[in-house]
Amino acid sequence: MSLPRYQEYKNSGVAWLGNIPRHWEAVFLKRVIKAIDSGVSVNSIDTPAEENELGVLKTSCVYRGEFDPSENKAVIPEEHDRLACPVRAGTVIVSRMNTPELVGAAGVVRQNIDNLFLPDRLWQVHFKDAVPAYVHYWCQTPIYRAQVQSACAGTSSSMQNLSQDEFRRFVLALPPIREQSAIATFLDRETAKIDGLIAQQEKLIALLAEKRQATISHAITKGLNPAAPMKDSGVAWLGEVPAHWRVGKIQNFAKRESGHTPSRQHPEWWENCTIPWFTLADVWQLRTDNVKFVYETKELVSELGLANSSARLLPAGTVMLSRTASVGYSAIMGCDMATTQDFINWVCKPELTSDFLLYVLRGMRTEFDRLMMGSTHQTIYMPDVAKLMMGLPPIEEQAFIVSFLDTEITRLDALTAEATRGIALLKERRSALISAAVTGKIDVRLS
Template sequence: MSLLAYQQMKPSGIEYSDEIPSDWSLKRLGDLVAFAQGKAHEPYIDDDGDYICVNSRFVSTSGKTIKRCSVNLTPASLNDILMVMSDLPNGRALARAYYVDDHGKYAVNQRVCRITAEKAHSRFLFYLLDRHPGLMQNDDGVHQTHLSNSDFQKLKLYLPSVSEQNQIARFLDHETARIDALIEEQQRLIELLKEKRQAVISHAVTKGLDPTAPMKDSGVEWLGEVPAHWGFGKIRYFAKIESGHTPSRSKPEYWENCTIPWFSLADVWQIRRGEVIELFETKELVSEFGLANSSARLLPKGTVVLSRTASVGYSAIMGCDMATTQDFANWVCGSKLDNTYLLFCFRAMKSEFDRLMVGSTHKTIYMPDIAGLVCSVPPRDEQGEIAAHIKISNSKFGDMIDEAERMKKLLSERRSALISAAVTGKIDVRGWKPPASLPSPELVQEAM
């Protein structure tokens, strides 16, 4: 796709903008729109409520995360723009915009504002305002940012004529829809690859690598039939289970002069791929004095950690001696159980974890249920072969998933760049017309 540039440009005179087309005019947002700040709907939150509570989470996820309420104090209407006014330092929600394109019942919550276009094209304004640099400059990266009514109303904008705004909005609607479709294709590919990776793991630890092996019924639902020469039983018969613990946070000496890696739920989100937790991958360290004066224990390298709270089912192997919080059940394998094989058994147990989890918002599995977990136990050398097979398969799937994620990122970056270029006059789309057809691979190639 080749687009022209405007022939005549002029300096914008705004610190966050350079040149703009010479016939675009400077406006204040407050002169173009009606503005209203949302009100607190928390007292009326109700899963069965008639209204969608438009909070920052709803806006930042493009309407995918929904909370409902029973009362609507600040209604939003078709073609309104809803924007987040407050977020943590470097947050992803600040000044994020949501466009109301249906007649749903939206209740605008506090820290979100409602903008109704009166003297501008609403859809163009949505593209222009989303994460607008004039609003984002209020984020100092240190303190929580609270945009005021005045920050929005005095925001300086350069706009073309309303008819040109309409043309730019039509262009962006068409092009972003195409890019979004490609992003969705990549997301579906990622999910498919993850499903296949999971299927390989589950099959290997329940059926083995020899398709001709005689089978027997294990009597365990998640295992089903297993090779006849395999054993199976409660994991605690083959590995020692150790619950984690947290030394008192009120005693600074437990957390000073620290040398021991301390694995917590905060680390789970950082360590997603691979099997081993390395020394440098924990956010915190704990002292020997802290361990000596608490129920926490230093666990040996090779221990398998299993999260039983919040990130239920996450598992990995300690790459060095370390300790964990009480959110983990830790397994020190005996002579009959390979730790990498056990790790993959845990990664095949999703249905078991789903069955055992309790709690509506804060999911957990109680330690007695953890102690009752069952796995198959092939001969030790066969466990090693299965683990090696899964690691090779995981590596191949991981590479394909990484490539799909890379393509998603490139497409998202292209989408953002295209919007920015169109609404700031870097490209001239006045002569653009929707093409009759355009094969999506051309767009993929342009993004690469």
């Protein structure tokens, strides 16, 4: 979209703002703020409030750059009398305390919501001589973010606080009120178009993920020959498998090894460490499904440490599965390494290849979901791990299946990466359009 510039510009008087249209002003935010409401902290439950219940907003209600009233928690009845500041239309909700990336996040409220109230970490900002939607879009620009970061500098790196005094001293480029409305209307329309395109790409990524999982699951349970005679495996998640396949516990075809953590009370066990030691700090590598092999770990362990624990050095080619916290993720060891007790490891016997076992484990997502226990700290218990079943094709057929899946998964991952890049470009376009409109770099009044 090509849009004209304004005919005349002037120096804003603010170095980092640069030139603005001649009839605009560079003003402190306090000039257009009528009032700032603060909420209170109350006890609540995790589920959102129903229509007949009272709720308190979560700070996540503005995380995505828009106000999302569904991000709330129902307040327990005993706390109803303490609630303050109901959500009102024509205001902007601002996160005053949050992580460095999210402090200052904001969203415009477009309608009254009488049963929702503010917590103490959110502000509700009322304006005079300013269109709330215009201010909302300004809050999504790099110029706004830079002022937030400057105001919060020097505070905690994990949780930062934005003071009202600092917030009121922020500077924005302000056109006449009717022009603010025109800009907000333009941006409502154009960002909605971009958001629609982003939603399409996100839907495509979800479909590709489903296709990816279905492709793996079908190949490791049905094989590649649709005409092959089938038999009942006797295992619910496997269903029918090719008649010539063997069916049995994974530990029948691979030696099962659990990991361990040597005692930290013996510093000498942690000196001169050279052995890669896979821990929960490394589990992010397993969560990346297009990673087949892992080679590096954040921690190392010594030979003495291993000698005094029930863990042992496992050979390259061992297949590991996370069974605690991030449950059900897998990869192949690219080098000799050891693991903590949070992982189950299989050293394949001659009749089973590591690549095929990896795809088997990645095709068992629903089975792992069924076996997970615990609400806050989920795990798969060892007796359940010992019972895990699989279908085993002949070794040559395993190679064909692995080759097919490598090709198909690479193709699907490439399509996913392309869609992901498309989303990134659309978001960049969205951000640039908003920034250009609210700083006067483009004239949208006739658009």
